[in-house]
Amino acid sequence: MENWDDIRVFLAVARAESLSGAAPGLRMDPATLGRRVARLEERLGAALFVKSPQGYALTPRGERLAEHAGRAEAALARAAEAGTPERGLSGQIRIGAPDGCANFVLPQVCAAIQAENPDLELQILALPRVVNLSKREADMAVTVSPPEAGRLTVQKITDYRLSLAQRADAPVPTRLSDLGTRPLVGYIPDMIFDRELDYLGSLGAQGVPLASNSVSVQLQMLRHAGIGIVHDFALPFAPELRRVLTDELRLTRAFWLVRHAADRRSARLTRFAALLAAALRAEVARLEAECLTGTSAGRDG
Known part of the structure; x- marks a missing residue:
């Protein structure tokens, strides 16, 4: 042995x-x-x-x-x-996530959970690709598509919405066909790691003059120029931007929580997964409501 x-x-x-x-x-x-x-x-x-x-x-x-x-x-x-009394959660837990969720939703969610469980160490692994759970890169992962293979358990967390956005001081387009005159901000086409992140078909666009594999970088690009599709939950972090053409284009995607199948019998990870899913659901709803509230302040065009 x-x-x-x-x-x-x-x-x-x-x-x-x-x-x-x-x-x-x-x-x-x-x-x-x-x-x-x-x-x-x-x-x-x-x-x-x-x-x-x-x-x-x-x-x-x-x-x-x-x-x-x-x-x-x-x-x-x-x-x-x-053999451990059920008290607060403890130990280290690593969560993999696409960088939109990792930058704009997970930090405050993890901070709140950790504040209630001071012996818990939370790590956020933000990657511009799918997290490899089979190699234990993380204990669980938030994804934008449910995996189709592997010994994994999957639960839907929540839907989220995306809209076209641009600087508030830029001319407002009146129809999607007007986008051809504006630099489009989006993903590097050959680095899109999930089909749910491919928005070009929705825009009828052939190319992306301003591109990045990072949602956060795309948001920073939009603060300077161009127009692009943005998570509604990210817009409260970018007050310079406003949504446009919301009647013509609004996308819905979903977050999924993916875990190792063997971890279903772990009471600790199951408790944490339940807390995480509920908190993510609530935080996405809160941020999207804040985005909508911006309508009266001229956030939408």
Whole structure:
């Protein structure tokens, strides 16, 4: 029977796909990790990784070990929870999210939850791509599309809305066809990582003169020039902008909460997921209501 500490090292390297990536979380140097992995492979009599300059990739034997070890890790976590009185939440939880949610909704939601659970450490992983839960990049993730594969559990959090917006002092377009005369702000087309983020078809546009893979950067671009599709919940953070052509174009998307299937039996993560989903739902509704309130102040065109 293998030492659990060796299995913990193996899992960290497997998830990071490199010694240097796993080292900080384990508080070990890469050379030590390399020796630990080599000793484990020697004891098992099998290669667990294919080593290359690009990193450490699991062999078929390594994949099987990672699957069983991940289940054991989850079982150990549940056992530890079972022996702990149910009080406030504690420990570290990492949430992956697209940067719109990560920048404009999650910070205040996480701050409120952590204030009620001072022993809880919350981390927000903001990425311009889908978070890889199978590699344990995060404990759970907010996504804009429900995943279609993987051993995951999915629940819908809430719908959210998006509108065309521009600087309040810019000429107001009267129809969508007027957009051809204005620089359009949006995603870099070949870096759109989810079909729900592809808005060009809704605009009838062929290109994006001002583009970024980040929602936050797009919002900063709009503060200077152009017109583009913006989350309604982000507009309270940009008072210089106003919505336009709301009768002609309004998009609805959804946030989904995605978790590892094995974590369904974790009371701690289940409690946190329920708190997170409810708080996200409430905060999106609050910010969108604040955006709508701006109508009387001339926010909409």
